[in-house]
Amino acid sequence: MAPTVIPFGPQHPVLPEPIHLTLTTKDEIVTEAVPQLGYIHRGLEKLADIKDFHQLVQVVERVCGICSCIHAATYAQAIEALMNIEVPPRAHLLRVIWSELHRVHSHLLWLGLFADGFGFESLFMQTWRIREKIMDVMEATAGNRVIISVNVIGGVRRDLSPEQCQWILSVLDDAEKEYKELGKVFLDDYSVQKRTRGQGVLTREKAYELGACGPTGRGSGIAQDVRQTGYSGYAMLDFEPVVENDGDSYARCKVRYREVLQSFDLIRQAINKLPEGEINVKVKGNPEGEVITRSEQPRGELLYYVRASGKKHLDRLRIRTPTFANIPPLLAMLPGTELANVPVVVLSIDPCISCTER
Amino acid sequence: MQAIKNLIKKSRIKSPWLLHYDCSSCNGCDIEILACLTPLYDVERFGIINAGNPKHADILLVTGGVNNRNKHVLQNIYAQMPDPKVVVCVGACGNTGGIFRDAYNILGGVDKAIPVDVYVPGCPPKPEAIIDGVVKALGILAEKSENLKNCVEQEDDR
Numbered sequence: 001m002a003p004t005v006i007p008f009g010p011q012h013p014v015l016p017e018p019i020h021l022t023l024t025t026k027d028e029i030v031t032e033a034v035p036q037l038g039y040i041h042r043g044l045e046k047l048a049d050i051k052d053f054h055q056l057v058q059v060v061e062r063v064c065g066i067c068s069c070i071h072a073a074t075y076a077q078a079i080e081a082l083m084n085i086e087v088p089p090r091a092h093l094l095r096v097i098w099s100e101l102h103r104v105h106s107h108l109l110w111l112g113l114f115a116d117g118f119g120f121e122s123l124f125m126q127t128w129r130i131r132e133k134i135m136d137v138m139e140a141t142a143g144n145r146v147i148i149s150v151n152v153i154g155g156v157r158r159d160l161s162p163e164q165c166q167w168i169l170s171v172l173d174d175a176e177k178e179y180k181e182l183g184k185v186f187l188d189d190y191s192v193q194k195r196t197r198g199q200g201v202l203t204r205e206k207a208y209e210l211g212a213c214g215p216t217g218r219g220s221g222i223a224q225d226v227r228q229t230g231y232s233g234y235a236m237l238d239f240e241p242v243v244e245n246d247g248d249s250y251a252r253c254k255v256r257y258r259e260v261l262q263s264f265d266l267i268r269q270a271i272n273k274l275p276e277g278e279i280n281v282k283v284k285g286n287p288e289g290e291v292i293t294r295s296e297q298p299r300g301e302l303l304y305y306v307r308a309s310g311k312k313h314l315d316r317l318r319i320r321t322p323t324f325a326n327i328p329p330l331l332a333m334l335p336g337t338e339l340a341n342v343p344v345v346v347l348s349i350d351p352c353i354s355c356t357e358r
Numbered sequence: 359m360q361a362i363k364n365l366i367k368k369s370r371i372k373s374p375w376l377l378h379y380d381c382s383s384c385n386g387c388d389i390e391i392l393a394c395l396t397p398l399y400d401v402e403r404f405g406i407i408n409a410g411n412p413k414h415a416d417i418l419l420v421t422g423g424v425n426n427r428n429k430h431v432l433q434n435i436y437a438q439m440p441d442p443k444v445v446v447c448v449g450a451c452g453n454t455g456g457i458f459r460d461a462y463n464i465l466g467g468v469d470k471a472i473p474v475d476v477y478v479p480g481c482p483p484k485p486e487a488i489i490d491g492v493v494k495a496l497g498i499l500a501e502k503s504e505n506l507k508n509c510v511e512q513e514d515d516r
């Protein structure tokens with residue numbers, strides 16, 4: 001039979017975001033996948049010409065609504081490095097708390113979508129029910145559910161009171177208990193394993209060669225986690241990267257499942273170690289020079305490049321997001337997949353198109 | 359015949375099907391729309407279902423501003439939906455372009471490409487606000503299907 005060409009996207013029921021893949025199939029098996037991007041390109045980096053470097057914090061938060069807090073924190077880190085600003089330790093740990101809350105909500109969101117991708121609707125509902133608890137914490141502590149705007153250059157703009165900290169801890173305990181129940185389904189259920197094991201295999205060598213990052217790389221046995229470099233408050237905390245070795249969709253799911261538990265633990269550690277003191281410092285003058293900062297997003301390594309020449313507006317802002325690095329591995333995973341499993345494999349890298357195209 | 363028409367009209371309002379398209383949003387609005395489907399907000403109790411196929415949908419939810427690349431996709435989806443249909447645009451970006459309105463690749467709000475019936479403000483709007491917008495859209499849908507019925511009857515009389 002001659003190969004059939006099937007368009008996948010840009011509007012597709014399982015993916016909320018527009019990505020277009022042209023799939024060449026032979027007898028229901030994908031032989032080649034070619035992506036087409038650009039549906040949600042906005043030209044965000046160029047906004048650096050119009051908005052000054054303080055306003056840009058709000059702009060970079062909107063690179064991606066799911067991990068907005070981490071974008072803002074990384075950008076702030078870059079500017080702070082340029083201007084030699086010493087951020088107070090309390091602000092560092094508060095950033096960690098909100099970043100990890102974002103990671104938890106992002107992973108729960110993904111686990112739900114993934115379950116929906118292989119047709120396990122009730123699991124999707126259960127995961128998102130737990131996620132609402134985390135959203136409540138964000139709303140109560142920052143005033144908004146998704147884009148929380150807590151970061152400013154020089155620290156954070158909101159503080160946590162001791163009562164709030166206690167309350168967060170109790171919510172986390174609650175959520176963790178329910179989450180562990182779900183874990184049994186995600187990790188041991190027969191039908192989940194049937195749909196995910198052996199799907200979209202990426203070997204360790206291939207992952208390394210193609211530059212996979214984040215849970216996609218860690219699912220293939222690459223123990224790389226930028227948080228280990230100890231940026232922001234992570235130097236004060238104690239954790240190990242989560243690694244699985246199988247390299248299939250199941251392994252990537254397991255990595256994310258375990259990372260949620262790790263994030264719960266990190267939030268607890270950060271709350272317990274929260275020192276007294278200021279939450280931000282005054283910023284005077286304009287940035288000058290050139291800097292690269294990295295951080296770990298829920299999807300992998302995030303990189304910011306900033307160049308400034310002592311003016312209110314930056315010369316150049318460049319963002320490299322994890323999904324951009326994970327698209328070549330995805331294209332390597334797809335050949336050999338059955339057409340019905342394409343959504344599962346595409347979801348397994350946790351694509352964030354709005355990050356990639358900005 | 360009349361009885362069937364009445365039934366269709368009633369069920370359209372009782373159980374509208376949604377289609378969601380992400381124009382160039384930052385995901386913030388999209389995950390809030392998805393959150394509406396989950397147990398806490400559970401719009402399914404109103405009979406609202408998130409359909410994947412434009413040909414099955416009554417209400418189009420759009421997030422994000424329009425650019426040259428996705429403009430025709432959006433228009434295409436809109437054209438594929440059967441009448442009567444309503445468009446709800448969610449979030450500051452969809453309404454006006456929002457924070458990205460000055461960006462070079464944003465033409466503006468959704469109304470630059472297709473007619474919009476309900477605007478939901480916020481960045482991102484809360485799920486409550488989105489549900490509110492959809493309920494408003496239901497009123498408009500009822501009105502539109504009334505008009506449509508009148509048109510069809512006039513045709514029949516002729």
Ligand code: SF4
Pocket residue numbers: 062065147382383384385386387421422448449450451452456457480481482483
């Ligand atoms: S309105 Fe706000 S949350 Fe919604 S897409 Fe635009 S920037 Fe994102």
